Amino acid sequence: MWYRRTDHFLCKGVQKVYAIEIDPVKIEHAKKNCQLYGVDNVEFICGDALDPEIIHKLPELDVVFSDPARPPKEERRLISSITPSIEDMINAYSSRTKGFAFEVPPQLTPERIPFDCEMEYLSLNGKINRLILYLNHLKKCNRSAITLPSEDSLCGIGTGEIPESEIMKKFAYEPEPSVVKADLLPELAEK
Numbered sequence: 036m037w038y039r040r041t042d043h044f045l046c047k048g049v050q051k052v053y054a055i056e057i058d059p060v061k062i063e064h065a066k067k068n069c070q071l072y073g074v075d076n077v078e079f080i081c082g083d084a085l086d087p088e089i090i091h092k093l094p095e096l097d098v099v100f101s102d103p104a105r106p107p108k109e110e111r112r113l114i115s116s117i118t119p120s121i122e123d124m125i126n127a128y129s130s131r132t133k134g135f136a137f138e139v140p141p142q143l144t145p146e147r148i149p150f151d152c153e154m155e156y157l158s159l160n161g162k163i164n165r166l167i168l169y170l171n172h173l174k175k176c177n178r179s180a181i182t183l184p185s186e187d188s189l190c191g192i193g194t195g196e197i198p199e200s201e202i203m204k205k206f207a208y209e210p211e212p213s214v215v216k217a218d219l220l221p222e223l224a225e226k
Contacts, residue, residue, distance in 0.1 A: 055080045093131055096132040105117050105118075112142040114139060114147065121137050121168070124137070136168065153173070155169065155217075161212065166216075178190070189223060
């Protein structure tokens with residue numbers, strides 16, 4: 036867990052957050068960021084997120100959100116390169132929750148994600164920024180796209196076929212990268 040400036044939004048509106056990180060230096064950074072943003076509902080745990088002793092100490096959880104480590108350099112981003120793996124996290128925490136969300140490399144395209152999940156692509160100021168996978172009851176659709184800072188969103192199944200419409204004939208523009216990456220051009224055309 037690396038607590039970035041934007042992560043404080045994950046802590047708002049919830050009673051308690053358990054942040055598990057193996058690197059004590061990262062925990063200190065996260066604590067400072069919590070102070071900076073007025074977040075006081077986080078309990079930091081220094082250790083391995085897959086350690087059975089740590090997991091056993093946790094109460095039942097609404098959602099497990101994991102931002103797994105990825106190799107610093109990879110020619111092609113692979114979901115199999117992240118650690119801990121999504122499968123390991125689900126196996127380790129399935130007795131504590133049914134809700135799982137994972138931040139994975141945003142370079143991954145939908146066909147390279149082997150899970151039944153919602154793939155939420157986020158773009159910030161016109162550049163692809165994040166990809167969050169929502170599993171189980173957190174899944175609201177197959178693919179979604181959110182543009183920031185406007186917070187416009189699009190949710191759909193991503194059929195890959197763009198219907199011909201009068202609006203599309205009149206205008207040509209470059210859609211937000213999150214819409215393109217999520218393969219939601221047909222849904223955008225319908226809007």
